[in-house]
Amino acid sequence: MAKLISAYELRRHWVNHQEIALLDVREEGPYSLSHPLFALSVPISEIEQKLPALVPRRSAPVVVYDNGEGYVDRAAARAKSLGYTDVAILEGGLAGYARVGEVYRDVNVPSKAFGELVESINHTPSLSAREVKNLLETDPQVVVLDARRFEEYNTMSIPRGRSCPGGELVYRVFEVVPSPETTVVVNCAGRTRSIVGTQSLINSGVPNKVVALRNGTIGWTLEGFELEHRKEERALEPSSQATKLARRHARSWAEYVGVSMIDGDKLAQLAATPAGPYPAEFARGHPAGFSNAPGGQLVQATDEWVGVRGALLVLYDTDGVRARMTASWLLQLGWEVYVLDENSTVPADLSIAKVPSWIPPEAGAISTEDLKRLKEVTVVDLARSPSYRKGHIPGSWHASGPELIRDLKTINNKGPIVLTSPDGEIAAANAGYARNAISRDVFYLAGGTAAWVEAGNAVETETRWLSAPIDVYKRPYEGTSNARKDMQGYLDWEYGLVAQLANDGVSRFHVVRNQRVQGE
The missing domain is CATH 3.40.250.10 (Rhodanese-like domain)
Structure with missing residues (x-):
């Protein structure tokens, strides 16, 4: 059994800037309802696939927790099997932590809370959806920069918006904006990227008036305004002159x-x-x-x-x-x-921690042709539910990864079970566990559903659930089918994050006020 670590000791690591990784090994749905500030969502069934990239050095301290579901011993063992040498279990789990520290809703909370703090400290300028709409209708020169990923922008955007992901704003703004007198509006789906993007341009010292679209596309929708869809306009690649100017501003800041x-x-x-x-x-x-x-x-x-x-x-x-x-x-x-420095040369013998690797076991692997020959087979898909909904092997069932054994026991027929997942890795990682826990033949599809499709086989979209899908949190700021109450509830939650941070006391955030004279 892995050692225990108390919530107090965990929090001391954060306060003292000591390395530690905290893994919530439940599914993302429960994680999104309540978790510590710096917890990562790494469901137990996905440890082999997700953990190595997040924690590349195997000597880094790793802590796992659940909320009494009974996953932690198994999660610790799986982390150790990847070569992690300092693995602990959070004493008392989530409930124990909640007695000494704040717990948070939603996902990517540290960044979102930080964005709210940035606005609170810097008084980042913003306009309501109605004010931005009026501005667009009266000023043909206004430039709207959408700071989200292109895929999000392509799904829905406000009028005259063009894609310019947040990290590209200062890099591209001098190519996109025609004059110093041009007003720039930065938007995202909710609040964080609008705030941080707007403040990035202001901090860098661009001469333009820059404002955020307050509450992003959520605010636009709640005001009753129409969004545009499938737009593909991107901010231009900067010229050498624009890049030189952007570099000067970025270097100064x-x-x-x-x-x-x-x-x-x-x-x-x-x-x-x-x-x-x-x-x-x-x-x-x-x-x-x-x-x-x-x-x-x-x-x-x-x-x-x-x-x-x-x-x-x-x-x-x-x-x-x-x-x-x-x-x-x-x-x-x-x-x-x-x-x-962009002009530096990286040493050829640079010692970078080798990312832990996991090799799927050969035992239990079958091909797509093997699958077709099996009689009375039940295919069980461990894809995230949105991926499963988009297309899966005909007749396959969706199961909970962390509760795989519980779900497999609800299958009525007595034939073999074949696990699949998008590329087969999550299926492979869980096949042995399933095989040892139930009295049935359990295989996994080598290459997963992708191999099935590559072999020329059809997929279907009719869904079959072995249990309610709680593996993915439905983000109220993504997609186009969000309920108004969910969008408003999300905004109300974001507004309260600064108070939660203050009460928690472990963030170590420090927002720098821009007190330079314009043009420095």
């Missing part, structure tokens, strides 16, 4: 905030420390050892890229703009962060 620039030699020194760097930014022609993390999303959803709170981050780009601006925010979010 990064220096003001205190972002540390390093060269290849310093990177090698950092890599040699026990903690080692956590390479988190990627660009075309990226150095070996760096991984892809678009700057805006890295600030908006840091917990989806970096699992170890207290880790050391190194960012890189090829333009001298995006990494600096991203680092300026991560520094304020409480991370130790450095930027590798």
Whole structure:
């Protein structure tokens, strides 16, 4: 059995900036209802697939918890089987933690809470949906920059919006905006990326008036205004002159905030420390050892890229703009962060922690042709439910990954069971566990549903649930079918995050006020 760690000790790691990764091994639905500030959603059934990228160094402290479901011993064992050497169980689980610290709703909470703090400290300018609509109708020169990922923008956007993800704003603004007198509106689906994007442009010293669309597309929808769909307009790639100007502005702000620039030699020194760097930014022609993390999303959803709170981050780009601006925010979010100078050469022998690898077992693997030959077979899909809804092997059932055994026991026929998942890895990781827990033949489909499709086989969309799907939290700010009460409830929750942060006391956030004279 793994050792125990108390909630007090866990919180001391955060306050003292000591490395630690906290894993909520329940499904995302329950996680989204209540979790500690820096908890990561890593369902027990997905540990082999998700954990190595989030925690690449196997000596990093890892803590697992649930809310009494009985997952933690198994989760700790699975983490140890990947080679993690310092694995602990949170004493008392979620309920025990809630007695000493704040618990939060939703996902990507640290970034969202930080965004609210940024607005509170800097009084980030914003306009209501009605004010922005009036502005668009009266000023043909207004530029609207949508700071979300392109896929989100393509799904729904406000009139005259063009895609410019948050990490690209300073990089592209001087190419997109025709004159210093042009008003710039930054929007997202809710609040965070609008606030941080607007403040990025203001902090960098652009001469334009910049405002956020208050409450994003949610606010636009609640006001009764129509959104546009399937737009594909993107902010232009900057010219060399625009890039030079953006670099000057980004460099000035990064220096003001205190972002540390390093060269290849310093990177090698950092890599040699026990903690080692956590390479988190990627660009075309990226150095070996760096991984892809678009700057805006890295600030908006840091917990989806970096699992170890207290880790050391190194960012890189090829333009001298995006990494600096991203680092300026991560520094304020409480991370130790450095930027590798874009003109530096990374040492060929750089010592970067090798990401733990997991190799699917050969035992129990079958091919698509083997699957077709099986009699009275039941196919069980461990995909996330939205993926399952989009298309799955005909006749297959959806099961809960963490509650796989419970769900498999509800299957009536006595024939073999074949587990599948989008690429087969999650199915492979859970097949042995299922085989040992039930008295039936259990196989997994090598290559998963993707292999089924690649072999020319059809999929269907009719759903069959072995239990209610609680594996994914329905985000009220994504998609086009959200209830008004859910959208308003989400906004009300965001407004209360600053108070929660103050009561919790573990964030280590520090928002830098821009007190420079315009033009510095």
